[in-house]
Amino acid sequence: MPITVSSRDSVLTVVLSGEIDHHGAREMMSQLTDAIAERLPAKLVLDMSGVTFMDSSGIAVLLRARRQMEHTGGTLRVTAIPAQARRVLDAAGIGRLISLD
Amino acid sequence: MKAMDQVTITFASRSANEGFARSAAACFAAQLDPTLDEVADIKTAVSEAVTNAIVHAYPDCLGKISMRLRLYDGGVLEIQVKDSGVGIPDVDQARTPLFTTGGEERSGMGFTIMESFMDGLRVRSQPGKGTAVTMRKRIARRSGASK
Ligand SMILES: Nc1ncnc2c1ncn2[C@@H]1O[C@H](COP(=O)(O)OP(=O)(O)O)[C@@H](O)[C@H]1O
Numbered sequence: 370m371p372i373t374v375s376s377r378d379s380v381l382t383v384v385l386s387g388e389i390d391h392h393g394a395r396e397m398m399s400q401l402t403d404a405i406a407e408r409l410p411a412k413l414v415l416d417m418s419g420v421t422f423m424d425s426s427g428i429a430v431l432l433r434a435r436r437q438m439e440h441t442g443g444t445l446r447v448t449a450i451p452a453q454a455r456r457v458l459d460a461a462g463i464g465r466l467i468s469l470d
Numbered sequence: 471m472k473a474m475d476q477v478t479i480t481f482a483s484r485s486a487n488e489g490f491a492r493s494a495a496a497c498f499a500a501q502l503d504p505t506l507d508e509v510a511d512i513k514t515a516v517s518e519a520v521t522n523a524i525v526h527a528y529p530d531c532l533g534k535i536s537m538r539l540r541l542y543d544g545g546v547l548e549i550q551v552k553d554s555g556v557g558i559p560d561v562d563q564a565r566t567p568l569f570t571t572g573g574e575e576r577s578g579m580g581f582t583i584m585e586s587f588m589d590g591l592r593v594r595s596q597p598g599k600g601t602a603v604t605m606r607k608r609i610a611r612r613s614g615a616s617k
């Protein structure tokens with residue numbers, strides 16, 4: 370299971386884990402999309418502490434979550450970003466679009 | 471320039487092979503005694519190139535992908551990922567950040583990431599024939615590193 374979901378008040382926290390490449394991203398994206406649609410949180414926190422590898426497929430996952438949150442007027446925060454994923458996000462300039470801790 | 475070592479791996483364009491290709495490249499690079507950051511950069515760049523061959527080169531069929539790993543004097547690692555797929559009509563446009571012909575699952579940042587994580591990137595492509603992406607990275611020799 371690439372995601373673990375917990376929610377409290379209007380905050381949805383999702384822990385992502387495993388390798389987020391093209392192979393793993395599809396399943397993660399659909400689980401995440403469903404989790405957001407089900408709960409419609411005011412705030413989504415994506416905790417990346419369990420991510421062992423991420424490439425640009427992961428960027429698509431994050432951008433998709435951002436778009437979904439924007440539709441409902443919610444906010445997105447990405448936390449506990451491992452070093453390798455951070456380098457990928459920095460190279461793509463994602464910090465300008467999404468708040469990264 | 472003559473390669474000091476070379477390995478070529480051929481595999482089917484199945485997404486399950488992305489992880490395999492990353493690990494194979496990292497194992498080959500291990501003889502250069504790279505840092506953890508350098509290994510991560512190599513794996514990320516390989517993942518981008520191989521994913522492109524799987525997703526874009528063969529959009530609705532399985533095809534062959536080959537990855538050639540070479541080592542040159544002075545600690546230079548060269549990785550070439552080659553497919554015989556649809557090809558790229560305009561390589562300059564394809565390399566532009568955010569450009570993608572993929573859907574929501576793609577970000578258009580693959581080439582940008584390959585460029586920033588490696589020291590050199592060359593893309594040769596012929597529509598209808600295929601694409602070859604060649605990347606180079608110099609791995610600095612660390613003091614005390616074995617030969
Ligand atoms: N091996 C390939 N065969 C055919 N087209 C490719 C290949 N690699 C890249 N492309 C084209 O270049 C575009 C940009 O690639 P990239 O920067 O990796 O972004 P993304 O994969 O997210 O679309 C792709 O959308 C595709 O049109």
Ligand SMILES: [Mg+2]
Pocket residue numbers: 425518521522579580581
């Ligand atoms: Mg790509």
